[in-house]
Amino acid sequence: xxxxxxxxxxxxxxxxxxxxxxxxxxxxxxxIIENVQRTFSGLGYYTxxxxxVALCLAAYTLAITLVPLFGQKxxxxxxxxxTIRLGTTLVIAVLxxxxxxxxxxxxxxxxxxxxxxxxxxxxxxxxxxxxxxxLINQQCRRDAAKAFFHHPEDREIYAESQHxxxxxxxxxxxxxxxxxxxxxxxxxxx
Numbered sequence: 001x002x003x004x005x006x007x008x009x010x011x012x013x014x015x016x017x018x019x020x021x022x023x024x025x026x027x028x029x030x031x032i033i034e035n036v037q038r039t040f041s042g043l044g045y046y047t048x049x050x051x052x053v054a055l056c057l058a059a060y061t062l063a064i065t066l067v068p069l070f071g072q073k074x075x076x077x078x079x080x081x082x083t084i085r086l087g088t089t090l091v092i093a094v095l096x097x098x099x100x101x102x103x104x105x106x107x108x109x110x111x112x113x114x115x116x117x118x119x120x121x122x123x124x125x126x127x128x129x130x131x132x133x134x135l136i137n138q139q140c141r142r143d144a145a146k147a148f149f150h151h152p153e154d155r156e157i158y159a160e161s162q163h164x165x166x167x168x169x170x171x172x173x174x175x176x177x178x179x180x181x182x183x184x185x186x187x188x189x190x
Contacts, residue, residue: 003065006139010085010132011065016125017058017092021051023118026103030113042118046106047099054095054122061088061129082137089133093126 003011021042030038030045042051060075064085068074076084100119107113 006132006136007065010129010136011062013125013129013132014058014062017122017129018055020118020122020125021055023121024116025119026106026113027116028110028113039116042099042122047102050095050099054092057088057092061085082140086133086137089126089130093130096122096126
């Protein structure tokens with residue numbers, strides 16, 4: 001429960017990908033000769049290699065978050081974590097889309113085959129996880145840019161103001177005194 005809402009949604013999307021991969025992707029009669037109804041998950045049929053790679057990547061991306069929560073050494077460095085998660089979720093989404101295109105092509109060639117819900121669960125989970133990995137990555141890049149361009153004293157004052165009222169408040173710089181009024185010169189004509 002120590003995760004932000006974005007992290008929870010990203011990990012929920014990855015869990016949905018894993019559940020969708022082990023759920024049925026396609027069902028029906030694989031050939032005209034066979035009269036047996038069969039159901040294949042993402043780990044079977046023509047898309048098995050795609051399903052296995054997507055499952056491994058989803059499990060690895062999920063482990064990047066979960067391993068440090070259990071007190072173990074992180075799998076990747078903190079500064080590389082968001083970039084790696086963005087890359088793996090992008091690859092997962094592309095693989096799931098490729099698998100969907102293969103399954104749709106199979107159902108068009110063989111009307112006895114039907115696309116099932118597992119591929120759609122995987123597709124939605126991969127898109128959600130990709131979106132939130134992108135948002136978290138952009139937020140980390142924005143925070144790094146802010147940290148680079150701010151003076152350290154400004155960060156301390158900003159951090160204190162974010163946590164409510166503090167005992168120390170920065171005083172505004174002193175206001176310079178107004179300039180003296182212009183002297184009046186008399187211009188006498190001689």
